[in-house]
Amino acid sequence: MTEKQQTGDSYWLRTAPDGRHPALSGDLEVDVAVIGAGIAGLCTAWELTRAGRSVAVLEAGRVAAGVTGHTSAKVTAQHTLIYDKLRRTRGSEGARLYARSQSEAIEHTADVVAELGVDCEWERRSAYTFVRDGSGVEELRAEARAAREAGLPASFVTGTGLPFPVAGAVEVTGQVQFHPRKYLLALARDIVARGGRIHEDTTVVGLEEGTPCRLSTSTGATVTARDVVVATHYPVFDRALLFTRLSSRRELVVAGPIPAGQDPEGMYITQEENTRSVRTAPYGEDGSRRLLVVTGEHFTPGTGDPRAGFDRLSAWAREHFPGVELTYSWATQDNDPTDTVPLVGPLHPGARHTYVATGFGGWGMSGGMMAGLLLTAQITGEKCEWSGLYDPRRLASTVREAPSFLKHQAQVAMHFVGDRLRPSPPVEALPPGEGAVVRVDGGRLAVYRDDEGSLHAVSARCTHMGCLVDFNAAERAWECPCHGSRFDTDGKVVQGPATRPLERRDI
Template sequence: MFRARAEGTHRPPVRGDSGLMTEKADIRGSYWIDTAPGETYPPLDTDVTVDVAVVGAGIAGLSTAWELARAGRGVAVLEADRVAAGVTGHTTAKLSAQHTLIYDRLRRTRGPEAAHLYARSQTEAIEHAAALVDELGIDCDWERRSAFTYIRDERRAAEFRAEAEAARGAGLDAEFVTETGLPYSVAGAVRVAHQAQFHPRKYLLALAEDLRARGALIHERTRVVGLETGDACRLTAETGARVTAGAVVIATHYPVFDRALLFTRLSPRRELVVAAPLAADRDPDGMYITPEEDTRSVRTAPYEDGRRLLIVTGEHFTPGTGDTDKRFARLTDWAEEHFPDITPTYRWATQDNDSTDTVPLVGPLPPMSRHAYVATGFGGWGLSGGIMAGRLLAGLIVGDRPPWAELYDPRRLRSVLREAPAFLRHQAKVARHFVGDRIPPSHADSLADIAPGTGAVVRHGGQRCAVYRDEDGRLHSVSARCTHMGCLVAFNAAERAWECPCHGSRFDTDGRVVQGPATHALEQRDVHEEEPLED
């Protein structure tokens, strides 16, 4: 039996993504990380040779590694932070093939067969996870639930009826309904039965334990900064240690190596999560999402003393834009309005990447497609998508190509023209940051304007500097240019992080990389309290 340790009663310091402190000391960070601390794995400190190297230990990376290890391949997993502590450790943890309004769009843009293959690949991923839970005896709060995409605006009911019809035509057990378990009325909903929810970190920690038992290597705190391809692939870690492999899988959520320029087809977004204990008799008994109100998602999980934990997600926004504290307040107000008398005890944030044609990019990584593979662009549905990706990539590597490989292939060309409007919108937004960020004056008139616990981008010595003042009044100064492609970062006060609005890289207050695609820290800058700033 492989069981992750659960310690739901302790109260460690509140932390956001990858160890960033959150604002409120009385509210904990990610529930999944809080209740499953897990084992630690050593950093890579020596050169190794394996059949396949997997970069990233989220659900896509670990699922791929596990499938390959089961197939008899020698595998090394390299994770920049901790296993399942990044995006997967901050998800809402729904395992569903019902991905908001995907099937009617697929039916119209890529045909009924594409919609069918999408539904089949996602459904098989869910059932594959269910089989692994049984096979490995994983205690991960596995529950079967119906998934609902709902609308409250009567004017959009026809759109949701069309989605229900398309989902049913694709092979899902889908129907249009007007009654749900939510404590408020809806104009209509697409209901898909027999989906699932679980504790993703407990599931993945168990998978990691089984991987190690199968002889795989797992290395945490091992940031990969170099990739060479040829007859063999060579990865170089920040420490200088190298991994030689016959094939490499880049499963870092946003690709840290992107010679195919996939970043032009990916748009990063952040969403916030608040969670609160709820009496069991108030459980809405389902997994819910609506595109209205800047997205609202609702589900529950098993909690202490027979209660449920209400998990509410929303406030979709581009990293580095807007006031995150205000967004948290709006989301909390919404949760308390619709579920009265709750007291939030957790809050965290997650980050996703949307592909321009709404379908993930999973498969060979061009132009290095002979030995390099990628999994990205899951658009908020990375759990079923990550399990699907693991099966797809392992199949490609061992020579067992699944029937839906073409649907997800990053080299696909058929949808390029259909992607054009979304592609142009994304590029226009990035261009505004490349050009517009160089024009505005300093975000602070003087260093004295930067209060403890806050940060600002200022001009000093002819350069843009990102300056943070800690609670003790000390200044922490780094370059404001993201090391990925040079956009200006912005400060997220709620999570105490510098964020790049172009491609979603995130850095801590000392400039260290928290989340890629950047692989190098922000350069240190020498800014002193008494020095004047430039206009």
């Protein structure tokens, strides 16, 4: 990326039709209200609609345009190095349930694709976790054994389709890659065809639990529902303090066409080099090219220099796939649970009709599909074998993995206090296209100078919990390093958990 170049919409958003849905304009009563129209929310809504429930999906932005619209879209039960860890922390049965829940969700989705006749570029591929440094081979061998014991078709291999040698890899066969937005737009159409409601540009700002529950929205309308599902990636309503068990991570993506002969014919990931993930997708009409998608350079929102990360990622892609023209760049965001396993189930210990799906740790495609099946079973009163594994109310695993929890809280505290002590530049020094947190009359303002030279000033305090935001110059957005909330240059919420904008200020 050049110094002033910005990242933009993902390839998935640019290449799928934009089916728009109206904002909620009047009060509504349904069996289930689903907050969030990403993969977890839409999969849950579709399953519930098919089960005969009346459902309303409420989305602050556009359907499948948030985190789901910026994913790498690998649909796999192989989640880097997870099964050996699960075997140690959850036992062999916990690892088996995790593998089974993810795999059954994938195969169920394959049936849905066939049932609805969705053209979403559904392709079977092997998934690989690899290392180039020989010191990581024994860890991979242990992971291959644990994944195989958990029920996955896993093996340790030393040869892959990558254009460079590897020291070793875990291969899991029969996994999937697809076009996520094409799939989810098809689900949305079918939800509406079955009598469901979808409302975009409708932010839910209040939740009153009870029998029934009531939601207040940014449009002034109220939604009454027996059950409510919070599927906003990071919970916008957090009665169980789940934010203490989630850490946000932002990751960069570059993509562009390569000759079909350069296709590595698999989905690859390594934790080396600050993560490198590789896959391809169909590109063009004649099959002579594929779209290379490379992901990596993860960082905490509101920290670091994403522009330098884009440069490193682009250089890596060009080194290993000579001639690739990187025509797309974007970024995505993930929430990592401190104890490895996603949080899907009742919203808090006293919840009777409120549910949550969050903490997918970068594997939201299979995780969101799994969440749709799990939450539907809980809401309709069916049994689900893996409910206990994902239950947000679990305590034993949280205590067992206390070091991760304490590390996350220490980082949050460091930002909450330390960011208030850092020096600030003078407003006059801000060049066009840049932003910074500056001191004005003893307070802190987030100030951005647009390309025409005009200043835009907003409060620097995140409306979620009061941490100071910082400027992401690559995406021209204000980001909170504590819990990942993101705002545009005028303070409008781009990504939660914040639901209120940064207040505008005069400067």
